[in-house]
Amino acid sequence: xxxxxxxxxxxxxxxxxxLVIAPVFFTLLFSWYYSPGVVKSIPTAxxxxxxSSLSRMIINYFENNEKYDIRYFPKDEVELKNLIQxxxxxxxxxxxxxxxxxxxxxxxxxxxxxxxxxxxxxxNNALTRASEILQSLGVGILIKKIESLGxxxxxxxxxxxxxxxxxxxxxxxxxxxxxxxxxxxxxxVFLEISILNMARTVAIDASQEKNSKELMEIYITRMFIYxxxxxxxxxxxxxAVNKLFKIPIRGKVFDITLLSAAFITSCLNxxxxxxxxxxxxxxxxxxxxxxxxPTFLASGFTWPYHMMPEPIKKFAAxxxxxxxxxxxxxxxxxxxxxxxxxxxIKRLGLISVFVFLLNIFIILLPTSNKEKAGIxxxxx
Amino acid sequence: MxxxxxxxxxxxxxxxxxxxxxxxxxxxxxxxxxLIPALVSLVLCYMYLPGVVKGVSTAVVDLDNTSLSRKIIWYFENNETFKVNYYLNDDExxxxxxxxxxxxxxxxxxxGLEKDVKNQKSPKVLxxxxxxxxxxxxxxxxxxxxxxxxxxxxxxxxxxxxxxxQPDKAKNFVLGLPFEKRVWYNPTRNYxxxxxxxxxxxxxxxxxxxxxATSINGSKYxxxxxxxNFLDRLQFVIGKLVFHAMTGAFFLNLTYxxxxxxxLLGKIEAVKGIAVLSLPFTLTISAIGVISSIIFRxxxxxxxxxxxxxxxxxxxxGYTWPTLAMPPLLSKLxxxxxxxYFADPVKSIMATGINKDVYIYNFKALLIYFFAVFAAIxxxxxxxxxKRKAVxx
Numbered sequence: 001x002x003x004x005x006x007x008x009x010x011x012x013x014x015x016x017x018x019l020v021i022a023p024v025f026f027t028l029l030f031s032w033y034y035s036p037g038v039v040k041s042i043p044t045a046x047x048x049x050x051x052s053s054l055s056r057m058i059i060n061y062f063e064n065n066e067k068y069d070i071r072y073f074p075k076d077e078v079e080l081k082n083l084i085q086x087x088x089x090x091x092x093x094x095x096x097x098x099x100x101x102x103x104x105x106x107x108x109x110x111x112x113x114x115x116x117x118x119x120x121x122x123x124n125n126a127l128t129r130a131s132e133i134l135q136s137l138g139v140g141i142l143i144k145k146i147e148s149l150g151x152x153x154x155x156x157x158x159x160x161x162x163x164x165x166x167x168x169x170x171x172x173x174x175x176x177x178x179x180x181x182x183x184x185x186x187x188x189v190f191l192e193i194s195i196l197n198m199a200r201t202v203a204i205d206a207s208q209e210k211n212s213k214e215l216m217e218i219y220i221t222r223m224f225i226y227x228x229x230x231x232x233x234x235x236x237x238x239x240a241v242n243k244l245f246k247i248p249i250r251g252k253v254f255d256i257t258l259l260s261a262a263f264i265t266s267c268l269n270x271x272x273x274x275x276x277x278x279x280x281x282x283x284x285x286x287x288x289x290x291x292x293x294p295t296f297l298a299s300g301f302t303w304p305y306h307m308m309p310e311p312i313k314k315f316a317a318x319x320x321x322x323x324x325x326x327x328x329x330x331x332x333x334x335x336x337x338x339x340x341x342x343x344x345i346k347r348l349g350l351i352s353v354f355v356f357l358l359n360i361f362i363i364l365l366p367t368s369n370k371e372k373a374g375i376x377x378x379x380x
Numbered sequence: 381m382x383x384x385x386x387x388x389x390x391x392x393x394x395x396x397x398x399x400x401x402x403x404x405x406x407x408x409x410x411x412x413x414x415l416i417p418a419l420v421s422l423v424l425c426y427m428y429l430p431g432v433v434k435g436v437s438t439a440v441v442d443l444d445n446t447s448l449s450r451k452i453i454w455y456f457e458n459n460e461t462f463k464v465n466y467y468l469n470d471d472e473x474x475x476x477x478x479x480x481x482x483x484x485x486x487x488x489x490x491x492g493l494e495k496d497v498k499n500q501k502s503p504k505v506l507x508x509x510x511x512x513x514x515x516x517x518x519x520x521x522x523x524x525x526x527x528x529x530x531x532x533x534x535x536x537x538x539x540x541x542x543x544x545x546q547p548d549k550a551k552n553f554v555l556g557l558p559f560e561k562r563v564w565y566n567p568t569r570n571y572x573x574x575x576x577x578x579x580x581x582x583x584x585x586x587x588x589x590x591x592x593a594t595s596i597n598g599s600k601y602x603x604x605x606x607x608x609n610f611l612d613r614l615q616f617v618i619g620k621l622v623f624h625a626m627t628g629a630f631f632l633n634l635t636y637x638x639x640x641x642x643x644l645l646g647k648i649e650a651v652k653g654i655a656v657l658s659l660p661f662t663l664t665i666s667a668i669g670v671i672s673s674i675i676f677r678x679x680x681x682x683x684x685x686x687x688x689x690x691x692x693x694x695x696x697x698g699y700t701w702p703t704l705a706m707p708p709l710l711s712k713l714x715x716x717x718x719x720x721y722f723a724d725p726v727k728s729i730m731a732t733g734i735n736k737d738v739y740i741y742n743f744k745a746l747l748i749y750f751f752a753v754f755a756a757i758x759x760x761x762x763x764x765x766x767k768r769k770a771v772x773x
Contacts (some may be wrong), residue, residue, distance in 0.1 A: 013515060014681070026692065032707060039705045058557075059403065079588065084564060085735050087728070106552040111559040117566040118728055122702050124518055127561060130521075139555030142536075145553060149543075155500065162497050162535040164504035165523055165528040169511035170478055179699065180514045185695075192691075278408075282679050286412040286590050289687045293694065294420045294584060297427070302515050303571060304433060312427050330479070333512045337479045345684045 001221045009225065015197060019229050023193050027237040030185045034178035039125040045072035045092040047080050052100035058137060062093065067129045080114075090116045091126040103141065121177070133243040143276065171333035182247050183332050184301040186237055187325035190260075191267050192292045194230060198222070198271025199284035206279040212363050219276070219359065223268045227261065230268075234260045251331035255341050259331070262348035263324040269355040270320070276362050301325050323347040391601075391612045397621025398599060399591075413591045414631055417583040421635045424579060425643035434521050438485040439466035439477055446494035452505065452531055456487055461523040474508055474584025484510040485520050497535060515571070565731040576645055577730055578699040578723035580635055585665045585690045585719065588628035592669025593686040594679040595620040603674075605762060617670060621757075624746050625666035636726075646730025653734045654726050657724045660746035661722040663691065667753035668718075674760045693719045699727075721745040 009016060044062065048055050062068045071090055074080040083089040094112035102109035113130045117123035139160050146156035172179045205218050238256060241247045251255070274284040297303065298312050299321040305313065316322040327344040330337065402409055438456060442449050456462045466483060474486045488506040496503035507524045511517045533554050540550040552558075566573050596603055596617065603613045633655045639645045669686050676682035695701065696713070697720040703711040715721055721742040728735070 019685075022688075030692075030695065033710055034701060035707060036705050039702065041704060043704070053742055059699075085732070086738060092463065103557065106549050108552060109558060111557065112562055113559055114562045114564060117563045117569055117574075117700055118724070118731065119700070120566070120569060120571070121700060122704070123563070123566070124569070127563070128518065128522060131559075131561070134557050134559045135525075138555065138559075141557050142554060158500035158502045159536060159539055161532065162500065163493075163528065163532045164502050165525060165532075166504045166506045167524065168506060168508045169517060169521070170475060170516065171516070172511035175511070175518070177514070177515060177705075180512070181701075196684075226501070280408070282594065282683060283408050283412065285680055285683050285687070286408075287416075289422060289586050289590060289683075289691065290412075290416050290583070291692065293579065294424060297424055297575070297579065302513070303428065304436075304513060304516050306435060306437070307430055307433060308427055309429075312423070329512050330481075334479050334510075337481070340479075340481055 002225070005218070005221050005225050015201065018193065018197050019226065020233055023189050023230075023233050024237055024240070026189045027186050027241060028191075028244070031178060031182055031241045031247070034181055035037060035245055037176035037178045038174070039122055039177075040066045041069040042067060042122060042126045043072075043088060044070045044091045044126075045074055045080055045083055045089040046070055047074050047077065047092065047094045049097045050095040050099040050344065054100040054103065054141075055095040058134070059093070059136060061133055062130075065129065065133065067125065068330045070256045084114065084116055087116075087118075090119075090122050091130065093130075104145075106145075137158075144172050146211075154291065170195065171330075178245060179247055180329075182241055182245070183329040184296065184299070184325040186234075186241070187263070187321055188292045188296045188327060189237075190230065190234055190264060191295070191321060194264050194267035195271035195274065195291060196285060196288045197332050198226060198268045199274035199278075199288055200274030200281045202272045203279055203281040203284045204275075206276050207281070215276075215363050216360065217283075219272050219363070223265070223272065226268055227264055231257065231261050247332065249332050250335040255331050256328065259324065259327060259341060259344060259348075262345045262352070263320055266320040266348045266351040266355070269352050269359065272359050273362075276359055295319055296322050296325075299325060301329070317347075318351065320348055320351055389615060391608065392615040392619040394601065395599075395616045396602070396623055399595065399620060399623040405747035407724035409591070413587045414627075417580075417587040418631055418635050421576070421583055422579045422638060422643070425572060425576050425639045425645065428570075429574060429643060431518055431568055431572055431592070433571075434460045435463040436461060436516055436520055437483045438462040438464045438486055438487065439468055439474075439483045440464055440469045441471055441474065441486065441488045443469070443471065443491040444489050444493040448494040448531075448535075449489045450498060452489060452527070453533065455527040456524075459523055459527060461519055474496065478508060478510045484513075484516055485524070487524070500726075561707040565728070571733065572643065573645055574727070575700070576639060576643075577636075577727040578694055579718070580632070580639065581661075581719060581723045581726060582690075582694040584628055584632040584635070584662075585693070586669075586687065587631070588624050588662055588665045589669040589686045589690050590683060591627070592620065592624040593672045593682045594664045595624065596670060596675075597677055597682055598679050603761075608760065614758070617674070617757060618762065621663070621670045621754075622668050624669065625659070628666065629655070629662040631661065632658055640730065643760070647733065649733065650729045653729045653739065657722060657725060657729075657739070657743055657746070660743060660750050661718060664718045664746055664750040664753055667750060667757060671753060671757050671760055674764060689718075693717050697723060699723045718746060718749050721749070 046059055048059065063070050072083055074083060078091055084092065092114040094114065096109055099109050099111065113127065115123050115127045142160040143156045146151060146159050201222065202219055206214060242249050252282060274287060278284045290360065298316055300316055305316065308316065323344045327340050330340060392565050440456065442453060457464050462485060471488060474488060477483050477486060486508040488508065490503060493503050505528060507518045509520050536554040537550045541547055545553065563569065601616065603616055633651065636654055637651050640648055640651065668689060672682040672686040676685060680771060697717040698706065698714045703714045706714065725738065725742045
């Protein structure tokens with residue numbers, strides 16, 4: 001059986017490409033997309049109705065920050081509004097008339113930071129850095145104001161900032177998007193590839209009305225062959241993103257290997273389940289097409305698990321992505337936490353065992369109950 | 381229309397009839413092409429209903445235990461972003477608490493904080509954040525900074541008042557550089573409003589492509605048989621293309637309507653504008669599926685190829701990761717993806733309505749795209765004019 005399966009794999013170049021080339025291709029492509037890591041050069045406009053040394057100093061700070069690209073200086077608010085509505089500008093600074101003199105007098109006035117949040121990634125980046133710049137400039141201005149009241153410089157500094165704030169961001173202090181997303185996207189690629197190929201090939205065999213013993217042998221042998229290939233390809237992908245795109249691996253590669261083996265096994269079993277149940281290669285491919293994006297969004301990887309409604313939490317808990325991509329990211333960015341890895345492997349193992357037993361049960365069901373194969377889209 | 385005209389359109393009608401019968405005959409088709417994308421879209425809208433991240437598990441380590449430290453903790457307890465689950469009295473293994481997954485934020489207040497503030501030593505509060513999930517960490521840091529700036533301002537105002545500065549003047553005084561944030565299009569920074577317009581478009585482009593990619597090679601008519609001349613073939617192919625584009629557009633717009641009405645994804649007036657823009661989009665996607673169905677003889681290959689062409693395009697088209705942050709070559713390639721001209725514009729229309737210039741630009745781009753793919757279909761029909769055995773005879 002092993003020999004037969006290996007021959008089959010050798011003959012079917014499309015299958016070989018789907019198992020080996022496709023995951024590497026998509027991993028590298030996604031990593032390339034996110035390789036800059038951070039958002040820079042956000043198109044920015046400045047409407048300076050004050051035109052004072054203070055407003056020019058603030059503009060200068062923004063001009064010298066790589067986050068912003070000040071491209072437009074509209075004459076009035078109408079022109080500025082048009083620029084934002086057309087999407088040419090993602091952020092704008094508006095200095096009201098007499099801004100500088102009012103700040104000095106302690107009168108009520110404000111710099112307006114307008115942000116286009118149509119894209120949250122761009123909007124949040126623009127807004128957060130703008131707040132940081134204005135706050136730090138604000139402290140400097142406050143120190144000068146206090147000094148102007150006749151207090152000594154050291155006293156003014158402590159009075160301006162009586163309570164300091166230090167932030168320590170673990171795992172991804174540079175806020176690099178590729179660190180954040182790539183482990184998850186690799187997980188999705190391997191989920192799709194494992195389920196798709198297993199489902200399609202098992203469905204072909206199941207539709208040929210093979211006897212139960214033969215089908216079981218094919219399923220188990222194929223699972224081990226695909227597992228060996230996919231673990232190897234997975235490790236190649238992880239090491240490639242580490243070496244080529246500098247995505248850190250702070251934990252042990254051995255932990256990643258164990259976790260990926262548990263994950264791929266569960267995906268292959270789910271793929272086999274689809275194939276055995278539908279006995280229709282085309283239909284199983286069609287179903288697989290919907291698995292990656294929605295289950296990625298519902299995996300707790302980006303939108304946190306605790307925010308999900310209960311029914312979706314229950315689904316996430318039994319779907320392999322949840323138990324794989326978050327622990328994988330944690331191993332890569334935080335280093336390994338043995339408890340978390342064991343928990344994830346146990347959970348993935350349970351999924352695999354359950355689906356495996358279910359598959360065997362379906363295979364052993366009397367043949368008369370089996371649906372005759374059909375092709376969706378055809379009229380066989 | 382005279383009878384001759386009807387006769388001339390016979391393959392167009394046969395083509396449509398075959399697809400309509402397919403809906404009724406094959407429940408799997410309805411499941412894969414209609415029900416799954418619509419249901420999955422609505423479930424995801426439901427998932428994103430809260431819109432913003434709240435209740436992030438937080439631990440507080442208070443080594444000072446004074447009125448100032450309790451005030452800081454009170455701010456964290458009463459901010460909906462945080463949920464203070466742990467109150468600790470020692471600073472051992474704070475990072476371990478995050479690594480174990482119990483909390484995502486640790487607020488550490490050092491001993492002698494209040495005393496140091498009174499002595500103007502400028503002590504520091506440490507906030508440790510799990511940075512692995514940026515959706516969580518960015519909002520936690522932003523809110524922590526806001527809380528500590530508020531506390532800071534309060535302390536500074538008290539100082540100035542103690543030095544005889546008038547309360548109103550003291551408040552303006554401590555602002556240093558006053559600024560106001562004004563957020564356009566998505567003022568609450570709602571994740572659902574950000575992601576779902578594109579996610580729905582992405583799901584329906586999969587459904588359209590799945591239907592169209594099996595339409596020609598799965599047909600009982602052999603489009604390359606001698607019985608069909610070139611115009612018959614063209615009619616037949618157009619029938620399939622139009623059917624999948626129109627059914628896709630119908631269910632896509634129905635899903636947008638439901639998501640706007642029940643999940644408040646945008647303004648209900650947006651539906652009309654989206655419906656018109658969806659026509660060239662679905663025609664383009666259907667044409668991509670159809671050409672795959674012409675080129676590949678078996679349905680699985682045509683489905684897989686079409687599927688992998690459209691499946692990752694939500695990432696490639698700059699919908700989440702912006703084109704301005706992509707490597708230059710990929711940023712240019714993003715503009716060759718139909719979803720680029722549909723997903724982001726739909727999100728804008730839902731948020732603010734139609735901007736005429738932008739709308740016309742995207743509509744034209746999608747039409748050009750459609751005619752380009754249709755020209756490729758025309759070419760494929762000419763090139764593959766040899767006798768070809770149909771999959772289903």
